[in-house]
Amino acid sequence: MLAADRTDRYHLGMPVPKGSTIDPARTRATILRAATAVLYERGLDGVGVAELCARLGISKETLYRHFGAKDGLVEAMLQERSRRVTRRLAEVVEQAGDDPREQLTALFDALQGWYDDPVFRGCAMLNASAQHHDETVRALAARHLDRYLELLTGIAERAGAAAPDVLGRQLLMLVEGATVVAAQHDAGGVGEHARQAALTLLAASGSARSTPDRATRPRRRP
Template sequence: MPVPQGSTLDPDRTRSACLDVATELFYARGVDAVGVAEVCSTAGISKQTLYRHFGSKDGLVEAMVERRSERVWRWLEDAATAAGPAPQARLTAVFDALGGWFSEAEFRGCGVMNAVTQHRSAGLLRLAARHLDRYRGLLAAIAVDAGAADAAGTAEQLLQVLEGATLLASTSPHPADAARTGRDAALALLAASRT
């Protein structure tokens, strides 16, 4: 198979490295506050290469948001799965994982929702909807296993708590507290969801 793998000219590797840098910079300082020139110089590529891969800055932003959404969702799924089959344990694991994230010095809230708040484009709105749907799937599975009378409604409540905790943590001086508060609220809602 003719797949290049260590080469300097591997397009996939270049693209991925570029997305890594874009994710970091855009998340840390905001999409508007970082120019494509800085992304290029930090990633060690030229502007031509960036534009050949992504077409425009918007294209770069959307590609990085999509990848980020998929990764953070998979990360939460893994955390839930590792907690075993009990729905309460899985929900607890989700919020505990969030707590670890919130406590990082670089934490700035949900990158997907931040991006759509900063640039309300049709593409980002669509990506945000997909992002939230992934979360809904995760939370609905927990609600179903917990015997919720209205699993979809319960999942929506849990999603509001999750996003609310994330948003409040992003401006709070004690972000880890937001995860604990969210976990308590989520567990209470899950318990109340059985008819």
């Protein structure tokens, strides 16, 4: 589990390299990354602070100095994950070129790759929201869906959909539905089927690419 025998040791399960100040910021980031993996796999309440710290190779005091409380860790973790995942998907879409169809294809392919990952356990935000009825976590989940919706509505707009916000919502349902089904029901091919559905909705959404400029519409948040 850990490295370093009793003679020399320190910090995060590994002996501190030669001459390096223990950088708190780096420590915090490392804790965040490792804790995210454990809490995602086992659930927020599935692992206590003691075991969590043991797995990370840190002491409870270190964790509490960086995050104040377990909730602080959870919130920081969810925020960071939401940002990272959203950025990743936005990159995938961006690198797919200008064709909205290609963008959607790339997006659902990326999702399928995620579903195939052995550690895939569904959307961490929605899982967290189901576990902690805490209002803060709910807000983070809602914000996460906001980010997704913004990305998808952007695709819908570039496709010249007659009602891009409606299409964006529908694509959001497909993305989240595919994620849920992949997590709970699997059987494979979920991403592909979702992609086909998305392309069908796109094709049926009105004049494709013929009306690039249109009145901008209000945005997210109820």
